[in-house]
Structures are given as C-alpha cells and as structure tokens.
Amino acid sequence: MSSSTELTEKKVFLLKSLDGVIFEVEESVAVQLEVIRELIEGDCARPFISLYNVTSEILALVIEYCKHHAETCSGGTSATIADEDLKTFDNEFMNVDENILLELCSAADYLDIKSLFELTCRTLASLIKDRTIIEVRKMFNVENDFSVVEEKAVRKEFAWAFK
Amino acid sequence: MMLWKRILLKNLVKRVGKSNFRGKEDDAQNFMADSLVIGHKVEGSPRMPKRKVRNVESNKDKVKKQKTRENNEINEGYDAVDRISDLPDHIVHHIFALLHCPKDVARTSILSKRWKSIFDSYLTFDFDERYFRVHWGRGKHNRIKAREMQKKNFKNCIEKSLAARLEPKSCIHKFRLYVNNLNDKLAYCMDRWLSAAVDKNVKELEVHVNVKRNQYLLPDVILMSEAITSLKLSGCVSLFCFTAVKLCNLRELSMKKSLVTEAMIQKVEHGCPLIEDLRLVHCRGPVCLRISELVKLRRVELHECDTLSSVEIEASNLETFWYHGQNNQPCKFNMTGCQNLKQLTLNAGEMTDEMFQNCISKFPLLEKLFLKECNSLDKITIISGKLKSLALNQCMMLQEANINTPSLFSLEYSGHKMSFPSMNISGLREAKFHFNPSSKDSYISELQKFFGNFDQFKDFKLIMHSKQNMTILENPREVRFVRYIDEKLELTTSKSSVLRSVDSWLRALHRKRLTVVSSSSEFSKCIHTLIMNREDDSYCCRYYSRKCWRHYLAGVKMSEILNNSDKTTYEFKWRSTPVSC
Incomplete structure (x- = not known):
C-alpha cells in the first residue's frame, strides 16, 4: 500500500476538552466513543468536536484506553491473546485513585464507551463490596446526613442486611 | 446543514437528559455555530458544576457548607469531596447490579439520604428468606417458634417494601424470590407478590422454592405475561398449568431441580417462540427432549437430568450446546438441523467412538470442543479447519486422539498418558497438559x-x-x-x-x-x-480485603x-x- 492512500484512509478528529485542551485522535479510536460514532454514521461529524463535560485530565485517560483497545483488537493477534492482553491492561488502568475512577465512570457513561463503563462500574462495585458502611463513607467522603432517629429507622428497615 | 443540525440537536438533548448536566436547547444551538459540541458548556470554573445542590429549602446551612467546600475544592484539588453521591442514579443502579448480593445493595441505603433515595428508585427487587434466619435454642418447640418468627419477619419485610417501593413505580426490571419451607399460607402470599411484580411489567423473574415435598404452581398471570424476557425457576416450582403458556417475549428459560414433563416442553415450544437460551439443570421427568420449533434458539444446556435418554434438537441458529450426563445414563443425540453449532461441551460417560464421530460430523463450523469424562471413548479422530479450542479432560479410556486441526489455537489435555499419534496443530499458541502417570x-x-x-x-x-x-x-x-x-x-x-x-x-x-x-x-x-x-507496587491489592x-x-x-x-x-x-x- 502506498503512503498516499494510507494518508487519505486515516481520518483524524480533534476533540476539545472542557478546559480547552485539544486532542488529535484517529477514526479507529474516535468510533469507540459511541457519541461520536453516531455522528460519523449519521454523516454529521465535523473534524472538530467539543466535549464540554470532560476535563483534559480525564479525556487523556479515556483516549489512552480507547487507543490501547483499538490497537489490540486490530493487531492481528488471535482473540485469546488479545483478550488476556486487554485484561492485564484494564487491571493496570484501574490503578487510579477513587476520584479519578468516578470521573472516568461518568465520562464513560457520557461518551457512551460500554467497555470502559463496565470496567469502572465493576471496579467501583469491588470497592464497595465487603466493606462496612463506615469504611465506604470514609473512602468516598460520603457525609452521613441522617439524624440519630432517622438512622435507627433505616437500620431497622434493613435489619436483615446487617446480620 | 439543517439535517445534521437536527440530528445533532436530538443527540444532544438525549445526552444532556441522560447525564447530570442540565442544558438548554438554544444554548446548545449557539455553540454549534462554530464547531461541533457534545454536551453543554458550563459557566464559570471548569470544576464547578460537579455538585448538585440538594434539599435547598429544608437545609440552607448545608448549602452554605457545600458552597464553601466548592471554593476550597478549586484550591485543594480532589480531597475530601463526596463525588460518588453525585453520580446519576442509573450509574449507581448499574453498580448495584454488579454487587450481586442483595445485602450489600440494601446496606448502602444507610450511607446517607441521597443513597436511600437511590436505593428507593432501584428497579430490582430481591427477597431471600435465608437472610432472615433466626437462631434457635435446643428443642423442637424452640425450633418451630424460630421458624415461625423467620417467616413472619420475611413476610413483613416484603409487604413493607412492596408497598413503599413497588407501588409507586410503573415498571420494574427484576424480581427475585427465594423461599424455604412452603405452606399454603405462604403460597398464597407468593401468588400475590409475583402477580404484583407482573402487574408492574417485570422483565426478569426468578423464583426459588427450597422444599422437599410441596410443589408451588406459578400463578397463571405469570405464564401469560408479555413483558417477561427471562424466567428462572429453581426447586419445587412448576410450570405446570391447565391453560396454555404464552410468554411471547421470553428469551431465557432456566429450570433447576424441577419436575419437567415432555408435555410442558411442548407447551413452552408453542407459547414462547422467541426463546434463545434454554437450560435444564438437575431436572426430573423428561425422557426425550424434542425441540424443533424454536428457531431463535442459540444456547441449550442440559445438566445431569437423570431420566433423559434422547435429545432431538433442530435449530439452525444454535451456537452452543452443553450436555452433562448423569450416572452413565446413555443418551442418544440427534442434532441434524444444527449445522451452525460453534461450541460443543460433552460430559457423556456412555458415548461411544461411533456416536461421537457421528455427532461431530454434523457440525462443520465447530470452533470449540470440550470433552470431559467421556469414559467410553477409545480412539477418536478430529479433522477440522475451523476448530480453535480443544479440551480432552479425564477421558480415562482414551488411547488415541488423532488431531488434524491447523487453526487450533489452544489445546488442553488431562488423563493417564500421552496419546496423540498424529497431530497437525500448526496454529497452536497455548497448551495445557495434566498427567496422572502410572510409572x-x-x-x-x-x-x-x-x-x-x-x-x-x-x-x-x-x-x-x-x-x-x-x-x-x-x-x-x-x-x-x-x-x-x-x-x-x-x-x-x-x-x-x-x-x-x-x-x-x-x-x-x-x-x-x-x-x-x-x-x-x-x-x-x-x-x-x-x-x-x-x-514498588504498593497499589497491588488496594481493591481486595x-x-x-x-x-x-x-x-x-x-x-x-x-x-x-x-x-x-x-x-x-x-x-x-x-x-x-
């Protein structure tokens, strides 16, 4: 394949984050954002797309994630190795602090990236699972706004869950 | 120009409605003039809108507190800010579903008022009698008393939560009920609860009845529901009914430890044409499983159904078939119409070489073949250009396996000795062997x-x-x-x-x-x-206790x-x- 055809084949999109940082991504990466894919398929995508709900810090992570997934899936390796590879990458990718994780989760929901949404939700679930209420409150800074009487009533309602 | 604008606008409104941020349509239109905008531009500081202000009238002091916190937040970064409570309900509900345990889900409602309201709007209802166990002292009298107490608590909890959470909703997603010790009184209540769920157009229904004697008959309304897509029954729950079964949107049917008759399967076949996934686990009753009308069928699993001796399936879309036989009960397979099968798992002690060869010759597109404890196999030959994955586990009498599968990617073998006299596996990437050698x-x-x-x-x-x-x-x-x-x-x-x-x-x-x-x-x-x-890797088990x-x-x-x-x-x-x- 000559280099000129390669150039015409690779479409590039510019994504602008909430704080004005512009990211250049290839089409294979951009289509993983379901929001953008819908636009591309509807033929109304412009090369310059502003994403006003995602900060540059999070967008950079999201693009890194999509890039890796796009490369691994098209890399010609067989499905099983690619699967294992992605699992390792995903595990490492989730090694971030809780706040980034939450932002990634809402970004994935908003940009409609199903695999990243599943991954972040699964990680959040594993953080909540098997932890006491006090531990969860502390980890995510959830403020207890129940009065003593109210809390007692809720505890009574769900007494079976605290056995 | 107008067209893409309209489509974009539609998308935009959809997104904005779905996410946390509230936007106005005309605002969005302004931004579209110069570039493509997804989402809604937020005034002021980039991090500002993350916190929703709740209970404005009832709790003014708190709003103040939140505001000061927001200002600090810009300077201090992420520290000490509750962001998880700001996630939209549908995300938290998804996390709830991934927690799998109803106890864990219910417990979150004590975190804060916001979490209580997230739980109240959750569309899944899960009631399990095992969580209501009361410990008894010695003696029969105490035991009966404890059991009564357990039943009473369980019933009260369901009644209360149905009144508070189910009543106000127009539809629900899932309803699961696990019951120990069935009696007439409880059966009557169950009818009422399940009918209430069906009234709310429940999509996934799971009923487990853990008793030895009594049979619970599902109320007729369930078997006529148009909304149910998944039905899982376990224990002494019976599909038996005098009228016809008509679940026209059912995709998934699973029956476990239940009594199943051939007539029942026939009724299901006529009344549930969209079934894709059918599973019978430890079921008693059917001698012959004959299915030919379920054209959408993609997966069939039959596990240790001890009376089953013949399986006849004709389903051109079938991709996965899993058979696990019971106690060396011989079983005949006739799967002539399943030429699109991709994955086959067999655990059939009585299957002979001839039956096996005959069986796999019907599946030219097979990609995965797993054989376990097929103890009557002696010499087998597998020739396929499509097969990617092969496992031969604990087939103890197997002397020879001739494999000619150039696309094979992964191979697994466990047994007494090596027995591959001829092998063509040029595409192999991974293999596992486990031997129990004699010398x-x-x-x-x-x-x-x-x-x-x-x-x-x-x-x-x-x-x-x-x-x-x-x-x-x-x-x-x-x-x-x-x-x-x-x-x-x-x-x-x-x-x-x-x-x-x-x-x-x-x-x-x-x-x-x-x-x-x-x-x-x-x-x-x-x-x-x-x-x-x-x-160096101090993060390594942060997520695990x-x-x-x-x-x-x-x-x-x-x-x-x-x-x-x-x-x-x-x-x-x-x-x-x-x-x-």
Missing part, C-alpha cells in the same frame, strides 16, 4: 519423545508445576535434562502469559521453589522483576548456575500474616 520413568521418556517429535513446539516456553515446585524452560526441548517432571504442564508462546502463570501459581501461597532455565537474559529478567521488585502473595512473602533465596543456558532458582519463605503496605 515415572516411562512417563519422562514419553514426554521427552513428545516434545522432541513435534516441531510445532519450537517457539514455546514450557512451564511445569506441582503444589511445591515450578520449573520454566524457555526451550521445551531442554526437558531432556530435567530429572523430575511435575504433573502439570503448560505451553505458551507469549511471555506475558508465563508471567501470569507464575503470578497465579504464587497466589496459592507456601510454594517452595521456582526454577528458570533460559538462554536469553531478557526472559529471566522479566521473571526476576516479578518476584524481586514487589515493594484479602492480600496477595506479595504481602505474605518473608524472603526469597536466589541461586544461579551459569553455563550454556542459565539456571536460576528461587526459594521462598512465607509468613503467616500479611504485611500491609
């Missing part, structure tokens, strides 16, 4: 012959392991220098899967020795890093023998309690 000497020589004979193993790395020891050979041919061979063998071409194997082997703790034979320093360096550089092997390791003794191919040995010492990082 050690012959076993080692057989193995050496095996790895020497097949050129296909040239690029592989060989991992051998038992409970205490693991040996890794970068070149499988070096097996001839090894005096003792452990029972489990793994072959792989990828370096990362070697590292994963070492990691998961160490996970079981108290392993003694790891030996690496390698001619390339790069390969041994990777393993060295995995074992020795563990302190149980700590991994790194936290239990007290010390590693390393010794090297350098010649043609370097041999490195690591010996491990363990401690009984983990060190936290």
